[in-house]
Amino acid sequence: MNPLVLWFHKLGSPPYFYRFAGRLVPWFWAAALILGAIGLYGGLVLAPKDYQQGDAYRIIFIHVPSAWMSLFIYAFMAVNGFIALVWRIKLSETLAMAAAPVGAAFTFVCLATGAIWGKPMWGTWWTWDARLTSELVLLFLYLGVIGLYHAIEDRRQAARAAAFLALIGIVNLPIVHFSVKWWNTLHQGSTVKLFGPSLIDSRMLWPLLVMAIATKFVFAASLLSRARVDLLELESGKEWARAEADAAEGRA
């Protein structure tokens, strides 16, 4: 078998993944810290003031990456949920469920920073604008997935039910997005575009992109840490989990 494919198959096995993730986690945290420090320095110190908003705009270096992450993690969760439902891969169930609280946290950070920014700029903490409302619905969807996962006794069945809910949510999200857009809009349009030139100064753009990568690493590190604990719990009856626990006890 092709070594890459073989490695990918091996990665699906909980003990192998546990050790592999354990080696990666410290590197991911380090990358997140360093990139986060660079991005924040660039955003808070080096980037120029906005001609209209002054220094208050600097919150976007947290707000916008969190908003991107809230959608990215939902997509990650849904893809893993789909894999878990179709191919019944245990690891995908664990990864999907480990991603949900991280995604909910990013969504919450996005909403909170948006509210803090909205108070001086729009004169209100909250407004029933399309983007804000769909982000709020996204938070509810995350909470629904987490709630369903914890309400069912059997862990694997819980993961499959919650993964199914995540898939229903991903069908629902665009509908919510377009229905609220039609309903009410105040939030500005996108200034950073994947295709075509961005409408943002390059001195503001690079810290934003660095922060986006830093939040990816935060997600990866926290996802792997969570998945490791979940796997250990799920497989607590197995030989390898007991061996890991004994080894940890020996070190302590």
Place this chain on the structure above:
Amino acid sequence: MSYGTLWGACRALLARDLALLWRRRGDALNPMLFALMVVALFPFAIGPEPQVLGRIAAGTVLVALLLAGLLSLDALFRSDLEDGSLEQLVLSPHPLALLLACKIFVHWLTTALPLVAIAPLVGEMLFLPGPVQPVLLAVLALSTPLLSLIGAVCVALTVGMRRSGMLLALLVLPLYVPVLIFAAGACNAAQNGLPVAAPLLWLGAGLALSLVLAPLACAAALKISIS
């Protein structure tokens, strides 16, 4: 061994569900009473002025009916799960999605349709303007089956849990948001004298889509939760 025809199975299921409901016909009134009570609370909470109440009447009726529907959703599979007939349904050789569609239809007929029937009365209690009344009825006729279908998928996921009430609300309400937006949009447009066709067509499109997809999703969810 023969299993009987698909049509026979659907008819038997419909007859059984209707008979069960008829035996306990007092319970069928509860969602209506609940909706009436919720609506009656609004004049106490925000004052009895007809202009104020008339402005929020359509939205209040929609939300009250939505909540009443949410409370009755829990009963969709509960008794069937308790007496074991839900498992028989899943094991039956006929397509589960179609059988579930029959169950959802009976549920809509007995819980949502009475709510639609009292909507004009409730609207009158809140001084809903006359021209909005027919629009509200049209909106309800389109949106209540949609709510039942979406709700059934989430009920199927929580089936078998002992206390699923609050969790069910958490799962269902985000999915209800677009329906509520279009339903309220049509009523507001009618109130302001604007054309109402667009939101009604959106609701109809949503209904057509979920009539096909929701029973399939409901069957898949049920198989996960009682496997």
